[in-house]
Amino acid sequence: MEIKVTRRRLLEIGGAAGATFFMAPAFEHFTSWAAATSAEGATSYVRSFCEMCTSRCPIEAKIVDKSVAFISGNPDWKPTGGRLCARGGAGFSQMYDPQRLKKPLIRTGERGEGKWREATWEEAFDLIASRMKELKEKYGPESMAFACRKGPHMPFLYNLAKAYGSPNTFNHESTCPLARTVALEATFGTADLGIDYGNVRYLITLGRNYFEGIHVAQARGVMSALQKNAKFLNTMVGNDIVPTLKWPKMPPFPEPARPRIDGAKVKGHPNIMVPPVDGVVQMIPEAILTGDPYSIHGWFIYRYNPANTMPDTNRVVEALKKLDFLAVCDIYMSDTAWHADVVLPEATYLERDEGFMDYSGGAPFYTLRQQAVKPLNDALPYWQIMQGIAQRLDLGAYYNWKTIDEFRLAQLGGNEDLLKKAKEQGFLGFLQKPLFLRNAQSVADFTKAFPAAQTLVDSKGLIDKPLTNLHTKTRRIELFSHEAEELFGRGLPVYKPVNLKETEENYFIQGKVAIHTNGHTHNVPWLNDLMPTDGLWIHPETAAKLGVKNGDLINLVSDIGTEQGRVVMTKGIRPDTVFTYFGFGRISPDLKRAYKIGVNCNHMLKNSVAPVAGVTLQTRGVSIKRV
Structure with a gap:
């Protein structure tokens, strides 16, 4: 039987109680802010890039009377379509937060x-x-x-x-x-790959949620691919030609x-x-x-x-x-x-100037961070x-270097015209569309814009060496790693059953949410208003065995720690598993909104180092106890 999951169905699965459990009265805070900024004075705009997560999307900050009044996506940045996520929009809520550090x-x-x-x-x-x-x-x-x-x-x-x-x-x-970085370096010789998400035909994800661990450009690309009935994976090397x-x-x-x-x-x-x-x-x-x-x-x-x-x-x-x-x-x-x-x-990213960041993918792009307002406190x-x-x-x-512009010019080889252009548009881009070195039409478009590159084109109208040489030992994509075989006895990933829990325990897993960034944003006023705490997702069958319902307190117990949270019943999880969002349960009393609120996942996870990739273990068995 085919099951189609609509937004309404998703909410039904999660339960109305689960949805309302997380929502704080953010509307009151929003309307008070809007009233305070409705009488606009002198208005200007500054283009920069975000720092509310590691995606660092290009932004445009609206400045009213020397204060940041609104943040939107850079309208000229095509990968995001000028969009921004909730975290990016809340950047100035972080900047104006009185709980920020003010002095050394x-x-x-x-x-x-x-x-x-x-x-x-x-x-x-x-x-x-x-x-x-x-x-x-x-x-x-x-x-x-x-x-x-x-x-x-x-x-x-x-x-x-x-x-x-x-x-x-x-x-x-x-x-x-x-683990992704190590695997890419073993396969391609570099982890610096650009994936053309909008044109993939078959997308396989392992432990990656594009619609909650949000990277706006990637999420838009995946949605575009799904609308085209994506069937198989297609990757391209993007940065080999970028200076x-x-x-x-x-x-x-x-x-x-x-x-x-x-x-x-x-x-x-x-x-x-x-x-x-x-x-x-x-x-x-x-x-x-x-x-x-x-x-x-x-x-x-x-x-x-x-x-x-x-x-x-x-x-x-x-x-x-x-x-x-x-x-x-x-x-x-x-x-x-x-x-x-x-x-x-x-100083927050809205209060500081920086150098350029390489944002290249299918084409060379460099974003520039620019100060929107002067630092509010004694921050640097x-x-x-x-x-x-x-x-x-x-x-x-x-x-x-003495000034940030001196550093920027060093990055650009002293080209003042490029720096001026970057300050105006917030980024530098050198191609209107991606360059595919093994596509004759793409190469022809590229050499028309950059005639000096014609010397690289072969008789088939393609650009081959040296730009497409992979950095593996064989100069080819290596699905089998001789290095890994020599070091660890297996050149291909081999499934080996791992005992992560005892029979009577549940798997404990965690994940990201679109409103927060890892352990970074949980004390930011607007984002804390939207989601002040997490919950513990369990299947209705599990809840019935425990005799609990939505909103009831339960304890999770591992061999190294115990955490307490409230039940969120959902059929969207296996009966042998419990899930929560990451980053809550803070232990710093000066994080007054987030202090001791929610479940700290890492109180229950042992420190570990995985073979080959060096990553830490993020799943283990826990017992669930009714409070």
């Missing part, structure tokens, strides 16, 4: 006690540099780890780490999509004295296939607590919250408390920042923070 803070009490004093930037920079110098002298530079979420800020943080002498740089990928954004000249980095703690790309190590640019970040707490392979004594964290997003929250907090030194840069007093020695307030952009710390470590030569 230095801890005065015990770690995690919440006692602070305000400091100047000079004092904060001096303290961080002093403690980093102490750790370097006492334990070596490798004893300091650096971590952030993935994005255009990474080179600024990583350069600080490498100039300091530490090999231990990480982003959040191993707790998110690192790399340049970096200002700087000295060479010193060679690290010791290898990374995670063994990424280290011969003979299980994580040899993991890209060092990502790393296996969940190994940091274990190195802190066990000293294996050597001890980490200091940690600098930028806009990343392992105390909420890394498995086994209690063990992560234990590791944070053991550190000799912890510095955190964030917008809010995150769960991790709550345990820091120094907390640095970052990340690049200025890294530069200030580097200067006090006598490493200023690695950040040798």
Whole structure:
């Protein structure tokens, strides 16, 4: 029997009680904001790109009397059609939030006690540099780890780490999509692939929900493909022809004295296939607590919250408390920042200028972040923070520009006309439509626009070498990996049954929701209004066995933790499974809207490192207990 799932049917499955359970009175907040901004004064528009999630969609901010009054998608950015998701639209709700960090803070009490004093930037920079110098002298530079979420800020943080002498740089990928990266590099020789979602004919997704883990351009592309009756998968390499954004000249980095703690790309190590640019970040707490392979004594964290997003929250907090030194840069007093020695307030993306970000896919595109309004508090952009710390470590030569425009021009090879154009439209684009190197008409259109490329065209009217050479050993797509076979005894993915739960337990799984971003947005006023908490999805058969109904409290119990939440009955889940949305249950008291609200998934998940890909386990067995 074929079952067609309509929006009405979906709501019926979830249950009206489940839908109303999450909704707070956001309308009152919206109407009060609208009334306050209805009498418009001087109006202008600034084009930039978003930072409410890692999709970083191009935006246009409406400025009224020097305040951000509205955010929409950039109308000239075709992949999104000028659209923006709820998170992007709520960006200025975050910026104007009185619960934001306002000044640098230095801890005065015990770690995690919440006692602070305000400091100047000079004092904060001096303290961080002093403690980093102490750790370097006492334990070596490798004893300091650096971590952030993935994005255009990474080179600024990583350069600080490498100039300091530490090999231990990480982003959040191993707790998110690192398996995809490792698989793509093994198959294509690069993970830098552009997928033409709008024209796929057969789309297979594993653990990916395009309509809740929203990337607006991808979601629109998938919808377009579905309307065309998509049947099979079609990928294309997009960035092999794109020029790399340049970096200002700087000295060479010193060679690290010791290898990374995670063994990424280290011969003979299980994580040899993991890209060092990502790393296996969940190994940091274990190195802190066990000293294996050597001890980490200091940690600098930028806009990343392992105390909420890394498995086994209690063990992560234990590791944070053991550190000799912890510095955190964030917008809010995150769960991790709550345990820091120094907390640095970052300017939001609407309050700062930045360099270009490579947004290329089928064609070269570069987005530009531009300041919409001046910082509200004593907050600085990340690049200025890294530069200030580097200067006090006598490493200023690695950040040798005076203004952000000087940095931007270095990225563009000194082309002032390109910079002017980028400021006007918010991005740079060099093709009106994607270039397919193995399509004669596409190549002809390309060479008409760029005649110098005609020398690359072969007798068949195609562009072959060197642009389409894959970076695998065979220069072909490798569905079988000889490297993986040599290292792990299997060159193809092989299904092996894994016992994730006991017979009487339920599988515990988690996922994303379109309103929130991982562990980032749950305290943002508008988004918290829309969804202040999560619930626990269980099948009606499971609910009947437990004797519970919609809205009742239940406990989830694993071998390392217990969490309590309210029942959301739905036939959209298996009877042996319980589901919730990720990122709730915050442990920082200064996140006043989100503190101790909802289920913290990672209280119940053990820290782990998967073979080959290095990712963490996100499923395990739990017992469900009626309260």
